[in-house]
Amino acid sequence: MNKDYLKKYAEIIVKVGINIQDNQTLVISSPIECAEFARMAAEIAYKNGARDVVMDWDDEMSSRIKYLEAKHDDVFNEFPEWNKKYYQEYVDKGAAFLGIYASDPEIMKGVSEDRIKRNVKAKNIGLKYFNDKLMNDQNVWCVVSVPTNSWAKKVFPDVSEEEAVESLWKAIFSVTRINGGDAVKAWNDHKLAGKKRVDIMNKYNFKYLVYKNSAGTDLRIELNPKALWLGCSSFSPEGTEFIANIPTEEIFTLPSKNGVNGKVVSSKPLDYHGNLIENFSITFKDGKIVDYTAEKGYESLKSLVELDEGSHYLGEVALVQYDSPISNSKILFYNTLFDENASCHLAIGQAYPTCLQGGDKMSREQLDKEGANDSLTHVDFMIGTEDLDITGITADGKEVPVFRKGNFVF
Known part of the structure; x- marks a missing residue:
């Protein structure tokens, strides 16, 4: 070492x-x-x-x-x-x-x-x-x-x-950009690049994201009209900038709780409390998980989904391009912190209030009214692949390519 x-x-x-x-x-x-x-x-x-x-x-x-x-x-x-x-x-x-x-x-x-x-x-x-x-x-x-x-x-x-x-x-x-010279500069540059994509996604203010790949993912996610895309760093109420995950490659937001429909197929194993869930799929109808399968770890997946009412819904939508440092390492880490930053992912459970305009100042009742999911859990699972296409649909019905062949178009 x-x-x-x-x-x-x-x-x-x-x-x-x-x-x-x-x-x-x-x-x-x-x-x-x-x-x-x-x-x-x-x-x-x-x-x-x-x-x-x-x-x-x-x-x-x-x-x-x-x-x-x-x-x-x-x-x-x-x-x-x-x-x-x-x-x-x-x-x-x-x-x-x-x-x-x-x-x-x-x-x-x-x-x-x-x-x-x-x-x-x-x-x-x-x-x-x-x-x-x-x-x-x-x-x-x-x-x-x-x-x-x-x-x-x-x-x-x-x-x-x-x-x-x-x-x-x-x-x-x-x-984690440690072995390439000036690590502080590398992280500052990385934050700036991520924030540019955050700004682009926020300007589009997509109403829907549609996911498709050859693995069987065919999913339509409605986004809250007040949703905010975030990424790379956050700020405390006192104005202290921090990075919640190291590494981090994602930009993320919240879905409308009842606006997820279709099927999504996992692209990497999920380590859930010391058990692996592998080769699994989840089907949504009006936001709720209505079916799921797994070649390995089905009972663990069942425990996750059935933890509480909110664990039947999504709380996060995160975009990570396939051409990124962790993905390019070709290493399967069996560790969500790393694997989620090599792959587009979704999260079962609680939504981040900060991904909603004014959400950090809302009560739980207000967040519920705005369609921000609440749960005792928040578990990311990986869905990104080399051939994943994501299309954004604006409020007026315009279709905009967001991902093609696993990577950002912009």
């Missing part, structure tokens, strides 16, 4: 991704396997004025043991009140949140889907206040990934564990 790149990666995350402010608290959620990197990020944060850095450690192997061995089944319906208050208190104090997402994509294989579903639901109910604040950009947040042994071996199965981790680090450094 290149130590200079590692430090540069941590600095970009803290200084550009989080954009830590003087006297601000940073909460870092991290797998215990990634402790060394989390400590490096903490050190950089302190050196750049952080008031405090709070660590929230996670151990997915301990979670697996609990799922398999717990004798009291009702424990999976519970979420500790102290944990809820922990996040609520830091949100209310204006803390920034860094999430290190590095999951073994098959660690929950053989675990009860019912236990996972109930546990996920209980946790998401407990963290609803926290998640709503972040999805509304009321606090600065950033999600990144760091290699773990099991994840690296899934991505690079034909080499030793050590070589797999090294290869995954090299891939991460490449697709």
